[in-house]
Amino acid sequence: MQRVRLRYAKRGPLRFTSHRDFARALERAILRAGVPIAYSQGFTPHPKISYASAAPTGVASEAEYLELGLRERVEPGQLVKALDGSLSPGLDVLEAVEATVPGSLADRITASQWRIELPGVGDDQLATAVAAFVAQSEILVERMTKQGRRTFDTRDAVVHIAAVRSQTRPPGVVETAPCAILDLVVRQVTPSVRPDDVLSGLRVVADLEPSAPHSLRSARATRLAQGTLTPQGEIVDPLEADRDPVVIGER
Secondary structure (H helix, E strand, C coil): CEEEEEEEEECHHHHHCCHHHHHHHHHHHHHHHCCCECECCCCCCCECEEEECCCCCCCEEEEEEEEEEECCCCCHHHHHHHHHHHCCCCEEEEEEEECCCCCCCHHHCCEEEEEEEEECCCHHHHHHHHHHHHHCCCCEEEEEECCEEEEEECCCCEEEEEEECCCCCCCCCCCCCCEEEEEEEEECCCCCCCHHHHHHHHHHHHCCCCCCCCHHHHCEEEEEEEEEECCCCCEECCCHHHCCCCCECCC
């Protein structure tokens, strides 16, 4: 059986696609594209698809990963084109590599990098909140989980947090509502710390609130990368070990 690892993106309105909905869409795309997917044994065979750390519903991502088991060999570049052409725009297959190194994708993911746009929040307001966040050794927040309401430390999971100053508008361009940008690297922990948990932490330590009502609920989070976190704070793509040769099909 050939194992192929894919990187895909969730963009635009398709960021609201749940993981279950994406899984159904992928299985239909596999059938439409004629991909020779392998199936498990038993009374209810399932396609051999393994997902790694799927993004929460409502956030965009440029770095989602999965692995397919194929019963016949397929050239990775052809697989990218076939699956990408069978999925809706916004669910985009970006890269495929044949698995050459043992182990699971999940074992190669220990951190994620996020970009969070905050409508109604000014640059200086966010910078002040980030400084207050960094100064703390512990920031407790609450969130409802499948096991009930949990309290956990959001500060410990954050490896890097910074306010990115938005670009200055050119002369003659009308100033619109502020929209600060947060750059964030979070370790994989249990329970997982999500972008909205970090925003809750900023609210706790700095009372961060947007100028427009409910704008913080409209925060736009995009996962830019995920993979293994190095001692230097860099994130190594989980496909890096298998990426020889590299097959990329950006769109």
